[in-house]
Amino acid sequence: MKRAAIIGGGIGGLTTAIALRKVGFQVDVYERAPELKEVGSGMSLWPNAVRSLDQIDPNILRPLTSRDRSLRRLLMKDTAGERIKTLPLPAEDCSGFSIHRAELQSALARFVPTHSIHLDHTFSRLEQRPKSVLLHFENGASAEADLVVACDGIHSAVRKSLGLQTKLTNRAYSVWRGMTHINSENDARHLGLENDGDISESYGHGCRFGILRLGPGRIHWYAAANNSLRPPDLPEGEVLHKFFSTWHAPIPELIENADSAICTKVQDRRVTLPWVAGRVAILGDAAHPISPNFGQGACLAIEDAVVLAAC
Numbered sequence: 001m002k003r004a005a006i007i008g009g010g011i012g013g014l015t016t017a018i019a020l021r022k023v024g025f026q027v028d029v030y031e032r033a034p035e036l037k038e039v040g041s042g043m044s045l046w047p048n049a050v051r052s053l054d055q056i057d058p059n060i061l062r063p064l065t066s067r068d069r070s071l072r073r074l075l076m077k078d079t080a081g082e083r084i085k086t087l088p089l090p091a092e093d094c095s096g097f098s099i100h101r102a103e104l105q106s107a108l109a110r111f112v113p114t115h116s117i118h119l120d121h122t123f124s125r126l127e128q129r130p131k132s133v134l135l136h137f138e139n140g141a142s143a144e145a146d147l148v149v150a151c152d153g154i155h156s157a158v159r160k161s162l163g164l165q166t167k168l169t170n171r172a173y174s175v176w177r178g179m180t181h182i183n184s185e186n187d188a189r190h191l192g193l194e195n196d197g198d199i200s201e202s203y204g205h206g207c208r209f210g211i212l213r214l215g216p217g218r219i220h221w222y223a224a225a226n227n228s229l230r231p232p233d234l235p236e237g238e239v240l241h242k243f244f245s246t247w248h249a250p251i252p253e254l255i256e257n258a259d260s261a262i263c264t265k266v267q268d269r270r271v272t273l274p275w276v277a278g279r280v281a282i283l284g285d286a287a288h289p290i291s292p293n294f295g296q297g298a299c300l301a302i303e304d305a306v307v308l309a310a311c
């Protein structure tokens, strides 16, 4: 049986592990983190990712899809909450839906045998041999495989070790992803949404705020603002309030009562080929990190895994 070693146990790595097992590979996943813990925030999975995961195994997503998480209409608003436009989201054969990254990661991990996931294994270097690749990890371990797939994210160490271009472009805006629980019998109305499947985005000058439901009372929101608008000396914790405190309800309340909020200064990389060198392939953010404006980074990593396994 051919052996595949996957570097990185994020969305791309675990999906690749499942997809390669389905086509007959023996798979080992090597992940830097000491545990696959609840990190990240909410995200949107669009139809390209839903179809791709269903193609691998329809049971992966089945327990996670529900009507109140589907993404069917985008309500576009101004800062006062007035509707600018209603945009139907393409949903012919399937709709996208909102999900917490940790939920998706756990759902994927259930389809990979526990003994195949090696935590606390930080990739350090590789040696390409005529018929295999030898991998070395910072903990002193090594492993040999017929195929290596690097899914180690935007700062990929494997990409660097292959001598591929690593320069990132600063996109001059920041994104915050937050989670807030609300106690409201009619949480959709409280959020200014009309139907199951509605999400909203509100727009100001250089700023944007989006609201999605992750199930009853569990709200995922995101905010974006151009870095040039940040007052220079404002403490990080006050930046969101500065931008959004006068926006329509319930935006200030969602920020104020957030359980968590993660800020990312957005970077990406001009897409350059190759994505394969000898017996090593790179995918997901390691190959093509993309601005979160598209909501497509994880979706594309999932598509990559399906295409790689088909190849």
Ligand SMILES: Cc1cc2nc3c(=O)[nH]c(=O)nc-3n(C[C@H](O)[C@H](O)[C@H](O)COP(=O)(O)OP(=O)(O)OC[C@H]3O[C@@H](n4cnc5c(N)ncnc54)[C@H](O)[C@@H]3O)c2cc1C
Residues within 6 Å of the ligand: 007, 008, 009, 010, 011, 012, 013, 030, 031, 032, 033, 042, 043, 044, 045, 121, 122, 123, 124, 151, 152, 153, 154, 156, 157, 175, 176, 177, 264, 283, 284, 285, 286, 290, 292, 295, 296, 297, 298, 299, 300, 301
């Ligand atoms: C603000 C924001 C919002 C986003 N929203 C969305 C969205 O709505 N929809 C969407 O599809 N995408 C979204 N994305 C993008 C998405 O999060 C990423 O594109 C996706 O997680 C990429 O998956 P990946 O598996 O390639 O990399 P990652 O998720 O980064 O996983 C890489 C894994 O490799 C491990 N690793 C790193 N280095 C090593 C090493 N040396 N050795 C071993 N392991 C290593 C890491 O610990 C990690 O587990 C968003 C991104 C941001 C920043």
